[in-house]
Amino acid sequence: MKACGVSGADGEVVLLELPEPPSPGPGQILLGVEAAGVGPWDQLLNGAGWDVGLRPPAALGVEGVGRVLAVGADVHEFAVGDRVLAHEAPLPGGSGFWAERVLITTAHAAACPPELDPVLAGALPVIGLTALQALEMLGLGRGQRLLVTNGGGATGSLAIQLAAAMGVEVTATASASAADRLRGLGAAEVIDYHAPNWSAQVRGGFDGALIAAIGTAEAALPLVRDGGRLCSLTSDAPAEERGITSTDLYVRADAAQLAQLVKQVSEGTLQLTPEVHPLREGPAVFTRVATGRAGGRKLLLIP
Numbered sequence: 585m586k587a588c589g590v591s592g593a594d595g596e597v598v599l600l601e602l603p604e605p606p607s608p609g610p611g612q613i614l615l616g617v618e619a620a621g622v623g624p625w626d627q628l629l630n631g632a633g634w635d636v637g638l639r640p641p642a643a644l645g646v647e648g649v650g651r652v653l654a655v656g657a658d659v660h661e662f663a664v665g666d667r668v669l670a671h672e673a674p675l676p677g678g679s680g681f682w683a684e685r686v687l688i689t690t691a692h693a694a695a696c697p698p699e700l701d702p703v704l705a706g707a708l709p710v711i712g713l714t715a716l717q718a719l720e721m722l723g724l725g726r727g728q729r730l731l732v733t734n735g736g737g738a739t740g741s742l743a744i745q746l747a748a749a750m751g752v753e754v755t756a757t758a759s760a761s762a763a764d765r766l767r768g769l770g771a772a773e774v775i776d777y778h779a780p781n782w783s784a785q786v787r788g789g790f791d792g793a794l795i796a797a798i799g800t801a802e803a804a805l806p807l808v809r810d811g812g813r814l815c816s817l818t819s820d821a822p823a824e825e826r827g828i829t830s831t832d833l834y835v836r837a838d839a840a841q842l843a844q845l846v847k848q849v850s851e852g853t854l855q856l857t858p859e860v861h862p863l864r865e866g867p868a869v870f871t872r873v874a875t876g877r878a879g880g881r882k883l884l885l886i887p
Contacts, residue, residue: 587643587683588866608656615650619706620681639678647709648681671709707858722792726751734797736762
């Protein structure tokens with residue numbers, strides 16, 4: 585089958601011809617992939633910090649949407665022909681979603697509403713779960729204030745929407761060109777991160793800070809009130825001070841949370857802006873995302 589991934593440990597991302605995935609075992613399903621997400625985390629999969637059980641030569645990708653082609657023993661949640669989406673790590677078949685077919689764990693999959701465009705579903709798993717889990721970690725409620733760095737990114741923009749829907753007042757850092765879009769998504773204030781000493785332009789006393797831009801945690805921490813919380817998505821949470829809880833977040837698979845998120849997308853209360861590319865462009869798409877040139881959009885590969 586056609587795939588995009590690596591031929592060996594620490595290998596270059598290339599187009600591949602791979603064997604078919606193994607038949608699903610108990611608690612597993614085989615998907616015919618319809619759309620697979622690409623994110624900066626994918627550069628960590630091949631021996632660079634995130635062990636997802638990849639067995640090269642293998643496809644990369646830990647999220648996507650597809651039709652069920654086969655089910656393993658004791659699988660009753662889904663049947664052949666159902667469309668599901670999932671964030672999967674570790675990968676039970678040793679290979680990921682950037683392929684025509686992928687083996688996943690049934691417990692990590694959520695049903696895709698029939699009226700929902702599979703491209704939107706495929707864009708959701710990692711960024712949606714990350715945003716939701718970060719907000720749960722911060723534990724904010726109505727009337728409290730949140731700072732989001734890189735609010736213009738795919739994850740940051742979802743966090744803004746989810747927080748605003750909870751009644752949280754959101755201030756985001758982003759480029760000036762993204763300001764109107766983020767205000768439309770619910771941000772009360774948008775600060776241009778290009779400005780020298782951008783943190784000096786922000787009224788502090790935030791109840792929480794969500795760090796989605798590398799190198800911004802140290803500047804954000806003084807803006808958090810005593811006893812507040814900071815959650816970093818970039819593995820650089822600073823040391824705790826003034827009673828502030830400071831934590832790194834690593835996304836986890838959660839089918840129930842994914843079902844909640846996909847319902848919101850289907851109802852139109854959560855907006856996504858995916859950009860689709862054919863699988864044959866996978867190496868170039870990977871490079872673009874890994875070098876920070878996605879322009880705030882979620883990029884997808886279509887087999």
